Amino acid sequence: MARRPTIIDVARQAGVSKSTVSLVLQDSPLVKPETRELVRKAMAEIGYVYNRAAANMRSSNVGLIGLVINDLRNPFFTEFATSAQMAFSARGYATVIANTDEDPGLQAQVVGSMIEHGVSGIVISPAYGEEDATFETIARAGLPALQVLRRCDSRTDLFPFASFDYARGGRLAAAHLIAAGARRIAFVGGFEGTPITRERMSGYLAVMEEAGQAPFALHGRNSRGFGREAAVALTRDHPEIDAAICFNDLVALGMMSGFAELGRPVGSAFRLVGFDDIEECAQVWPQLSSVRCHIADFARDTAANMLRWLEEDTRPPAETRAPVELIVRASSGGGA
Incomplete structure (x- = not known):
């Protein structure tokens, strides 16, 4: 038959x-x-x-959007998910949100479950590893799907990708630290070899080469705990390093805590720049300089792109890069 x-x-x-x-x-x-x-x-x-x-x-599932996020513990991703959910809600769409905790197996599981429950489209900030288990499932279902903040599947004609101009962010941060008088600048955090780490490091590496300075990277978890450990390790093993660009603000905030314990003043004895500019950067003391990614605006734009795809059959561009800017505060400005 x-x-x-x-x-x-x-x-x-x-x-x-x-x-x-x-x-x-x-x-x-x-x-x-x-x-x-x-x-x-x-x-x-x-x-x-x-x-x-x-x-x-099945009608109760019509207008349901799946949001799959690699790390909702990070306020940067929480802000993205919240802002996107509110934008979808304003247009009458419900959302189901899943945190994959950087686990590709869990990611494949939740994506399969979302498809079974009838989502109309998926927005995914993916975990690295075993990408086919997730993206082939979406492809077979024929669903609109946007990759955001990380590109794990190269088929951007099928899964359009949107993120920030991370390379420019690294360049702005490194140039600022050199102009502020830093003599040796490290890049701290990020899992070595992953595309997102290479992106965030690329501008820093370019500026180091132009300035004739040797780069130094201390890779690790993108967490406060690793940042605190990094502050101790740099002070103990590399006292000549007097500035750092961190993979994200959580690492930078952890470094500030570590330096406080060591009695090494951030802003004068050590200059520090984070990445993402989460809300806490302006609330700690000394305030933390950071590369600002306008994540709420980005989330609203992502939702609008998905809605145009669903409602008007207008597929987003294969790749989009949103601008960034450097917000200079006391942590890198020469004194707290």
Whole structure:
């Protein structure tokens, strides 16, 4: 017996997304007339029959967006998820949010579960490793999916990617520290070899080469605990290093704590710049300089791109980079 056509088959025949087909079947006014006609023509061509009773049973899942986040403990990602959720909610979409804790196995599990429960699209800040288990599942489902903040699947025609200009952020931070009088600058944090670490280091490395300075990296967990350990290790083993750019603000805040215990004043004896500019940077003492990524605006733009894809069948650009800026505060400005 031949297999009955599905809405995925209709989507492929019409050259649109599965979500667009669903909207046509629901008689949604969000679909343009020409797209509606294209979908109905594809349905006739392949003999698709709409099972309205079954669709009604699934209707509670229409307009559900999956947000898959690699580390919700980090305030940077929490702000992204919260801002995106609020933007989707403002347009009547519900969200289901999952923290994968940098575990690719858990990521594949939650993505599969979201698809089974009928999400219309997925926004994912992915964990590294075993990428096929996640992205091939999404591809087979025919769902719109956006990669954000990290690119783990190279098929950006299928999974568009959006992030920040991290290379420029590293360059701004390094140039600022040199201008402020730093003699030896380290890069602290980030898992060695991962694409996101290479991105955030690239601007720093370029400035070090231009200035004729030797780079120094101390890699590790992107956490306060590692930052505190790094402050102790640098003071003990590399006292000539008098400044650092950190992979993220959590590492930098941990370093500030470590230097406080050691009696090494941040801002004068050691200059420090974080990355992301989470809210706490302006609340600690001395205030922490940081590369600001406008994460709330970025999240709202991400939601808008997903909604245009779902409602208008307008796929986002293959790659988008949002601008960054350096916010100079006391931790790198020559005194607290």
